Amino acid sequence: ETGVTQTPRHLVMGMTNKKSLKCEQHLxxxxxxxYKQSAKKPLELMFVYNFKEQTENNSVPSRFSxxxxxxxxxxxxxxxxxxxxxxxxxxASSPTSGGLYSYEQYFGPGTRLTVT
Amino acid sequence: EDKVVQSPLSLVVHEGDTVTLNCSYxxxxxxxxxxxxxxxxxxxxxxMLTSSGIxxxxxxxxxxxxxxxxSSILNITATQTGDSAIYLCAVEGGSEKLVFxxxxxxxxxx
Numbered sequence: 352e353t354g355v356t357q358t359p360r361h362l363v364m365g366m367t368n369k370k371s372l373k374c375e376q377h378l379x380x381x382x383x384x385x386y387k388q389s390a391k392k393p394l395e396l397m398f399v400y401n402f403k404e405q406t407e408n409n410s411v412p413s414r415f416s417x418x419x420x421x422x423x424x425x426x427x428x429x430x431x432x433x434x435x436x437x438x439x440x441x442x443a444s445s446p447t448s449g450g451l452y453s454y455e456q457y458f459g460p461g462t463r464l465t466v467t
Numbered sequence: 468e469d470k471v472v473q474s475p476l477s478l479v480v481h482e483g484d485t486v487t488l489n490c491s492y493x494x495x496x497x498x499x500x501x502x503x504x505x506x507x508x509x510x511x512x513x514x515m516l517t518s519s520g521i522x523x524x525x526x527x528x529x530x531x532x533x534x535x536x537x538s539s540i541l542n543i544t545a546t547q548t549g550d551s552a553i554y555l556c557a558v559e560g561g562s563e564k565l566v567f568x569x570x571x572x573x574x575x576x577x
Contacts, residue, residue, distance in 0.1 A: 394503065394512060460565075460566075
């Protein structure tokens with residue numbers, strides 16, 4: 352596989368469930384990102400990891416918990432979500448975060464999350 | 468397979484020039500086309516174009532959607548050095564998937 356992959360592609364969960372979104376990049380990048388794309392607010396940055404270290408948390412509620420075990424994998428653990436959390440969750444990667452090479456972000460296809 | 472292609476991949480201009488960036492797409496059941504400006508971190512939203520809103524303008528930036536040609540252009544007039552960025556085009560289709568183009572890297576020199 353090449354590029355950035357995300358699983359699952361679609362997820363329906365109840366408010367009391369716990370689930371995880373997975374992102375994997377095969378580009379040799381060192382920075383990975385989680386974004387939320389909802390119908391009324393295009394693309395909001397949630398978290399940034401650079402060399403496995405979290406460098407940005409954009410005031411995201413604690414019911415979203417990221418995990419970056421290595422530079423190729425990024426998870427988003429979900430628990431006790433609300434219906435307003437229903438959105439498309441996009442993962443992206445870039446060579447690094449910050450500095451000259453932070454421009455190139457490669458996006459995954461996204462996970463469509465529906466919270467019932 | 469859904470596809471978004473942007474051109475040119477990079478562009479270098481002088482302050483005051485006008486630039487036109489292109490985005491063409493092939494998606495099933497087109498829903499919307501979005502333009503973003505990407506600088507250091509997260510892309511910032513510029514425009515959303517849909518079947519009911521095919522032309523948008525904000526200051527020196529404007530965008531038009533051509534559903535017949537399956538394409539969109541982003542125009543920037545009187546460019547400034549602060550316009551230097553990567554401009555991303557993304558299209559949402561019927562699969563509820565957002566497909567991004569590779570971007571156009573714009574450099575505006577003083």
